[in-house]
């Protein structure tokens with residue numbers, strides 16, 4: 001589904017990533033982990049079109065997407081969420097999801113301005129679909145709340161609902177558990193499994209080791225810009241090189 005071939009990223013004199021290659025299988029939850037400074041964020045930003053790598057290729061469903069910007073990737077079925085939740089604060093929770101759906105609708109500007117019957121019907125359909133995504137992530141009762149007033153954990157769920165409304169084939173999550181309490185993290189774990197079970201491939205960069213070991217089908221470990229190991233959670237937990245890398249981390 002996603003293939004990274006020899007990704008190298010050099011910032012000035014710093015080699016943030018050095019010849020990193022791995023593949024992400026369709027329908028799986030893949031976790032990318034590693035000690036501080038391992039290169040996780042850099043890798044994420046390359047895959048999601050924010051950085052352009054120094055060398056190497058990113059293939060999504062067999063197509064080279066190495067230099068495509070984020071909006072083009074969304075059109076191809078790859079979406080992301082951010083560590084610092086990014087919402088439209090002045091809009092309601094429901095409207096935040098509707099924005100994602102509007103970008104996929106067909107009505108022209110004049111038809112919208114004149115409120116033609118098919119536009120009204122489409123608006124109703126979008127509203128209904130947005131509600132279903134709120135239900136999917138478990139915050140439908142907050143539909144009419146202004147997004148700026150949401151507690152942080154609920155905002156993260158809204159961001160996921162909005163990303164899912166784009167009907168992606170792959171969703172990449174940047175530290176989805178950051179800032180969540182243990183109860184919210186448990187809910188997140190269940191939600192990520194539901195996303196996978198709905199047929200969407202999930203890739204996450206995450207510091208919460210318990211969550212990663214619990215939900216991931218496969219894990220890729222980075223250390224000092226290189227791929228140190230990959231395998232099932234069991235393989236990774238038992239890998240002496242991984243243990244040594246984490247013990248050496250003063251996090």
Ligand SMILES: Nc1ncnc2c1ncn2[C@@H]1O[C@H](COP(=O)(O)OP(=O)(O)OP(=O)(O)O)[C@@H](O)[C@H]1O
Nearest residue numbers: 011014015016034035036037038039040041042043
């Ligand atoms: N824009 C940049 N300019 C220069 N150096 C950078 C830049 N971004 C990252 N680096 C360096 O690249 C290396 C990898 O950083 P990166 O943020 O990708 O690691 P990380 O695994 O996400 O770390 P953390 O877990 O602390 O978020 C670090 O040495 C970092 O200082």
